Amino acid sequence: MLTNTFSAEDTPSNAAWTILDTEDQWQAFSQPVLNQDIQSSQQLVQSDLLLDGLRCAACSGIIEQGLKSTPGIVSARVSMSKKRAVVVWSPSATLPSKILTAIHDLGYSAFPATQHEDDLVSLQKQRAAFWRWMVSGFCMMQVMMYASPTYFTTPGEISSDILHLLNWASWLLSLPVLLFSSSAFFSNALRDLKQKQISMDLPVALGIIITFIVSSAATFDPSGWWGNTVYFDSLTMFVFFLLSARLVEVKLHRKTLGALDNLASRIPENTERQNPDGTFARVLNTKLKVGDIVRVQIGEAFPADGKIISGNTSVDESLLTGESTPIQKNLHDEVIAGSYNLRKPVCITLNTIGESTKYGQIVNLINNAAVEKPRLSKLADRVARPFLIFVMLSAAIAAALLWNIDHGRALMTAAAVLIVTCPCALSLATPAAMLASASAFVKRGILIKRIQAIENIADVDTIIFDKTGTLTEDHIQIKAIATKAGLTESAALTLAAAVAQHSMHPISRALVNAHKASDLPTPEIELNGIEETSGAGISATINATDASLLEHSGIGNELKLGSAIFCGIAENDSNTQQVYLANKQGWLATFTLQEAIKHNAALAIASLKEAKLAIELLSGDRSSAVENTATQIGISQYQSACSPEDKLLRLQALKREGKKVLMVGDGLNDGPILASAHVSIAMGKGVPLTLAHADYVFLNGDISQIPHLIRHAKQTMKIIKENIAWAIVYNLISIPLAFFGILSAWLAGLGMAVSSLIVVANALRLTKFASPETDTHSDQ
Amino acid sequence: MDILFVLIPLSVIMALVVLGGLWWAIYRGQFEDIEDEGKRILEDDD
Numbered sequence: 001m002l003t004n005t006f007s008a009e010d011t012p013s014n015a016a017w018t019i020l021d022t023e024d025q026w027q028a029f030s031q032p033v034l035n036q037d038i039q040s041s042q043q044l045v046q047s048d049l050l051l052d053g054l055r056c057a058a059c060s061g062i063i064e065q066g067l068k069s070t071p072g073i074v075s076a077r078v079s080m081s082k083k084r085a086v087v088v089w090s091p092s093a094t095l096p097s098k099i100l101t102a103i104h105d106l107g108y109s110a111f112p113a114t115q116h117e118d119d120l121v122s123l124q125k126q127r128a129a130f131w132r133w134m135v136s137g138f139c140m141m142q143v144m145m146y147a148s149p150t151y152f153t154t155p156g157e158i159s160s161d162i163l164h165l166l167n168w169a170s171w172l173l174s175l176p177v178l179l180f181s182s183s184a185f186f187s188n189a190l191r192d193l194k195q196k197q198i199s200m201d202l203p204v205a206l207g208i209i210i211t212f213i214v215s216s217a218a219t220f221d222p223s224g225w226w227g228n229t230v231y232f233d234s235l236t237m238f239v240f241f242l243l244s245a246r247l248v249e250v251k252l253h254r255k256t257l258g259a260l261d262n263l264a265s266r267i268p269e270n271t272e273r274q275n276p277d278g279t280f281a282r283v284l285n286t287k288l289k290v291g292d293i294v295r296v297q298i299g300e301a302f303p304a305d306g307k308i309i310s311g312n313t314s315v316d317e318s319l320l321t322g323e324s325t326p327i328q329k330n331l332h333d334e335v336i337a338g339s340y341n342l343r344k345p346v347c348i349t350l351n352t353i354g355e356s357t358k359y360g361q362i363v364n365l366i367n368n369a370a371v372e373k374p375r376l377s378k379l380a381d382r383v384a385r386p387f388l389i390f391v392m393l394s395a396a397i398a399a400a401l402l403w404n405i406d407h408g409r410a411l412m413t414a415a416a417v418l419i420v421t422c423p424c425a426l427s428l429a430t431p432a433a434m435l436a437s438a439s440a441f442v443k444r445g446i447l448i449k450r451i452q453a454i455e456n457i458a459d460v461d462t463i464i465f466d467k468t469g470t471l472t473e474d475h476i477q478i479k480a481i482a483t484k485a486g487l488t489e490s491a492a493l494t495l496a497a498a499v500a501q502h503s504m505h506p507i508s509r510a511l512v513n514a515h516k517a518s519d520l521p522t523p524e525i526e527l528n529g530i531e532e533t534s535g536a537g538i539s540a541t542i543n544a545t546d547a548s549l550l551e552h553s554g555i556g557n558e559l560k561l562g563s564a565i566f567c568g569i570a571e572n573d574s575n576t577q578q579v580y581l582a583n584k585q586g587w588l589a590t591f592t593l594q595e596a597i598k599h600n601a602a603l604a605i606a607s608l609k610e611a612k613l614a615i616e617l618l619s620g621d622r623s624s625a626v627e628n629t630a631t632q633i634g635i636s637q638y639q640s641a642c643s644p645e646d647k648l649l650r651l652q653a654l655k656r657e658g659k660k661v662l663m664v665g666d667g668l669n670d671g672p673i674l675a676s677a678h679v680s681i682a683m684g685k686g687v688p689l690t691l692a693h694a695d696y697v698f699l700n701g702d703i704s705q706i707p708h709l710i711r712h713a714k715q716t717m718k719i720i721k722e723n724i725a726w727a728i729v730y731n732l733i734s735i736p737l738a739f740f741g742i743l744s745a746w747l748a749g750l751g752m753a754v755s756s757l758i759v760v761a762n763a764l765r766l767t768k769f770a771s772p773e774t775d776t777h778s779d780q
Numbered sequence: 781m782d783i784l785f786v787l788i789p790l791s792v793i794m795a796l797v798v799l800g801g802l803w804w805a806i807y808r809g810q811f812e813d814i815e816d817e818g819k820r821i822l823e824d825d826d
Contacts, residue, residue: 123812127806127807127809130806130811131802131803131806131807134799134802134806135799135802138795138798138799138802139795139799142791142792142795145791146788159781161785162781162784162785162788165784165785165788165789166788169788169789169791169792172792173792173795176799
């Protein structure tokens with residue numbers, strides 16, 4: 001159907017586009033494709049484009065097919081809702097300017113999707129859309145004013161001169177509505193005709209033109225066969241309703257994407273970079289390179305992933321990880337792009353920049369999420385075309401049947417049929433609901449990579465959890481303390497914490513945290529000669545002590561905290577993780593450690609069990625640790641020491657039983673099962689490859705969201721079905737009414753606009769992540 | 781009722797003038813941030 005012959009000789013329609021052809025320019029909106037097939041030796045590039053002129057779901061198909069038939073372009077995905085395209089192309093075969101030209105030749109326009117342009121373009125478009133709507137609304141009010149005398153008077157009561165003048169005034173004020181406000185309908189209909197495509201703009205444009213011609217004829221020659229009735233009031237009202245529906249639609253999209261944009265707008269524009277002579281100068285972040293040394297001031301965001309080379313500070317990574325407490329960063333610690341420097345200016349050397357940073361990856365996940373089209377939406381697209389042909393035929397038949405009775409009425413009936421059948425509601429039904437849900441998820445720190453996953457998670461019956469990092473935190477806590485006779489637990493902990501606070505080792509931090517949590521007084525212990533042996537322990541000499549703590553315990557002044565070998569004592573239990581405190585004479589205390597179970601894990605599992613879901617725990621960890629966790633959380637079905645293959649086997653067994661499995665994990669070992677499960681959730685702190693295979697990413701790792709996520713997904717599917725059913729029922733009722741001339745054109749316009757508004761409003765209910773139990777804290 | 785012959789054309793002109801005003805308002809960004817401006821008047825400072 002589309003015969004776009006694009007050859008290498010084609011020159012771009014706009015010479016300015018060729019500036020994008022240099023590699024450093026197109027890299028601003030492109031990135032290399034990482035997981036490409038090994039067969040293709042050439043490096044592929046994925047570019048984001050903003051599209052203009054998209055009106056309906058059919059447009060995305062036109063662009064996708066047009067681009068795919070262009071040489072050098074491997075794949076193209078268009079998001080109708082985001083008005084964005086993701087194009088995968090080969091730099092050796094084509095150039096960005098040619099891609100833009102190809103889109104232009106299809107009748108649309110495209111821009112590189114860099115953040116800055118995004119904002120400007122959308123602002124201009126918002127204003128233009130609002131202005132069109134305002135013109136149609138205000139003119140509608142005036143035209144209604146001129147039309148109202150005829151509503152309340154009997155024919156002949158108003159003198160024909162005045163009536164003529166009123167019609168003239170209506171005609172004048174209808175002109176801006178016709179020529180300006182509804183110009184988009186005409187240009188889109190014209191483009192569709194050129195492309196031999198049918199979209200909903202065609203019947204709308206036809207309806208508007210027919211109504212205007214009939215009314216104009218009645219204004220200028222009231223004695224003609226078309227009668228003396230004018231329909232300017234219907235016309236303006238119809239355009240106003242249509243534009244209102246679209247304005248609301250745009251508002252919905254903005255609301256939905258607002259959460260995503262918030263993430264994208266966090267990259268700072270410029271940073272202080274160190275010059276060769278050691279001074280600092282502010283440069284655009286786009287000018288930064290790997291290896292550059294930059295100084296990040298308090299309150300500024302880190303421009304890229306890097307390593308601290310001077311100073312120490314604490315950073316806020318809440319945007320990227322959901323971690324709300326500031327994280328201490330010392331010399332040589334890694335910092336991530338988009339996190340904020342809270343305490344002291346630090347210098348970092350940049351390791352990773354742009355799209356490959358953790359931040360860039362999150363942004364990419366979001367882009368992929370919006371581009372994926374749900375299967376049901378495609379169903380709506382398929383329905384739209386035959387539906388429209390049927391509608392056009394109905395209009396033609398209606399006009400033909402009534403033509404001999406009353407020409408004017410025949411045309412008005414045809415107009416009514418055309419107007420009433422705009423498939424807006426039909427094509428809006430699925431994307432509106434899915435996008436609204438996606439926006440609700442994002443507010444809760446849940447990113448959806450494939451938007452179809454909403455459909456998938458709604459019907460799961462089995463959930464498999466990974467343990468480490470999923471059900472448990474990635475830090476450890478003290479489970480039990482055993483002490484030598486004469487030494488109290490609190491004294492042992494105080495001593496251990498005093499030594500441990502000089503180390504950043506996770507176990508040391510666990511000891512310090514346990515001490516803080518136990519509300520014990522800060523020990524007045526001065527330590528000298530602190531020496532940390534990496535991977536073994538710390539030794540220190542007590543200089544001055546709190547007498548009450550140590551006097552009668554005979555501890556001496558040399559302390560060792562670490563492994564059994566480091567402390568020179570025998571290990572007594574190899575099944576659990578332990579750390580020992582010892583002095584010159586030997587053993588003082590044993591601290592048994594365990595992974596900290598997420599505080600809401602048990603609650604989440606209970607809630608999932610209540611929802612009649614089967615729950616399993618598959619872990620690669622030792623059996624005792626898995627058993628501990630499973631019993632504490634309340635999972636009866638568990639398996640320990642699983643290799644990735646074991647996990648996959650278990651999944652396949654469940655699949656054979658016809659189960660629909662939701663996999664929740666975070667580690668690299670969960671990657672395969674995450675990729676092959678019916679639907680999967682990865683924790684935001686997981687490895688990139690795991691995240692790439694998961695359908696959902698929980699940025700803050702809060703598994704208590706899972707029951708709500710499933711409930712919300714079910715609600716979304718319910719609303720999509722409601723929407724589609726409503727769109728079909730509405731059309732089934734209204735077409736016969738319009739056909740038999742019962743429905744006048746303005747009523748048809750109203751009906752159509754309202755049907756779209758209802759679908760959108762129904763979907764908007766989903767932007768709030770509300771569930772019965774969480775109403776009290778759903779606004780967090 | 782002859783005055784209508786003046787008033788109706790006048791109303792068309794007035795409508796166009798108002799539209800001009802709306803155009804000015806929209807493209808000066810008057811409708812960009814409706815909520816915050818409304819709230820700002822309730823704030824104590826400035």
